[in-house]
Amino acid sequence: MAAERWEPAAFKERVDTVLRAFVAEEADRLTAIDPALAPVAGQLESAVAEGKRLRAAFCYWGWRAVGQPDSEALVRAAAAMELVHAAAVVHDDLIDDSPLRHGRPTAQVALRSAVRRRPRAVSAARSLAMLVGDLLMSLAGQLFTTSGLPSAYLGRARPLWAALARELVAGECLEILHTGGVPDTAASLKVVRYKTAKYTVEQPLLIGGALAGAGGRLREGYTAYGLPLGEAFQLRDDLLGLFGEPARTGKANADDLRARRPTALLAEAWRAAGDRERAELDALLGRRDLDAEGVRAVCGLLRRLKAPDRVEAMIAERVSEALDALDGLALPPPAAAALTALAHSAATRLS
Numbered sequence: 001m002a003a004e005r006w007e008p009a010a011f012k013e014r015v016d017t018v019l020r021a022f023v024a025e026e027a028d029r030l031t032a033i034d035p036a037l038a039p040v041a042g043q044l045e046s047a048v049a050e051g052k053r054l055r056a057a058f059c060y061w062g063w064r065a066v067g068q069p070d071s072e073a074l075v076r077a078a079a080a081m082e083l084v085h086a087a088a089v090v091h092d093d094l095i096d097d098s099p100l101r102h103g104r105p106t107a108q109v110a111l112r113s114a115v116r117r118r119p120r121a122v123s124a125a126r127s128l129a130m131l132v133g134d135l136l137m138s139l140a141g142q143l144f145t146t147s148g149l150p151s152a153y154l155g156r157a158r159p160l161w162a163a164l165a166r167e168l169v170a171g172e173c174l175e176i177l178h179t180g181g182v183p184d185t186a187a188s189l190k191v192v193r194y195k196t197a198k199y200t201v202e203q204p205l206l207i208g209g210a211l212a213g214a215g216g217r218l219r220e221g222y223t224a225y226g227l228p229l230g231e232a233f234q235l236r237d238d239l240l241g242l243f244g245e246p247a248r249t250g251k252a253n254a255d256d257l258r259a260r261r262p263t264a265l266l267a268e269a270w271r272a273a274g275d276r277e278r279a280e281l282d283a284l285l286g287r288r289d290l291d292a293e294g295v296r297a298v299c300g301l302l303r304r305l306k307a308p309d310r311v312e313a314m315i316a317e318r319v320s321e322a323l324d325a326l327d328g329l330a331l332p333p334p335a336a337a338a339l340t341a342l343a344h345s346a347a348t349r350l351s
Helices: 008-033 035-047 054-064 072-096 107-114 121-145 151-178 185-212 216-243 255-259 264-272 275-284 292-304 307-327 333-348
Strands: none
Touching (some): 008 035, 008 072, 008 121, 035 107, 035 121, 054 072, 054 185, 054 216, 151 185, 185 264, 216 264, 216 292, 216 333, 255 292, 264 275, 292 307
């Protein structure tokens, strides 16, 4: 990738190369302890096999926007953001009991084959998956601290790692606490902010900026850009989760409905619904046996209540807010162009 030009595919390949080599080495170390750990090691590698590498990209441009040059050490540090994401995905799939991710069995499903002859095999597989997620989070810190960046640079970013983990866990906990309750848009947006928005955009930008020695005004600008854009990213995810094509999203589109998760999409529908529509929603949401016909019924009801339209408007409003904040930062042209492109791709994607 040319140092002054944003080429997403080339950047993704750089990050993929780092992740594949790093995780393969760690997987080998794990199986060297005992060959029985091979299925667990395989899930480590599967966890980083897919991804848009947006979090790494935001970290990279948080660094470059300060005026720092392209750096292989920085790419390694940025790749650590993707291990945080991989850990979050494994844990999220466990919490949600999701069977598919990227069109493939999730870790807790894939690991059943390793324990199929054991008592309580499903529970054992879930336990193994939990430990895979824990190890991925630990490896994220290891890759970051061994990236090759000077220790003084790493020290500037260390407090942000604690904030990243705390806020991510807070968002997951809030989602669990609000699941099954009365839908509420404000509560849903708080989950969106802490579960996804912060660790997807804002914190990677801030970490990249801290590594580079960003000043206070730029850090404030990163937050003003990153929070609304991260929220737009998750709101798009919620729309795709129900109305997207499973062949593209790689996930079952009934998951949020069966779990009655506190998405802004459902909250907006509930807010607009009358007593009859709320009774219809109550009868469908949270049913583990919800079939394709039930999903179509919910989708039709949400469309009649114009909930998808309102969520689309929320996305557009947040992208506009993010881009306005970006315009006010007077960044180097390559950084401004890259962060503008990332804003559009994060909010208008199909998967």
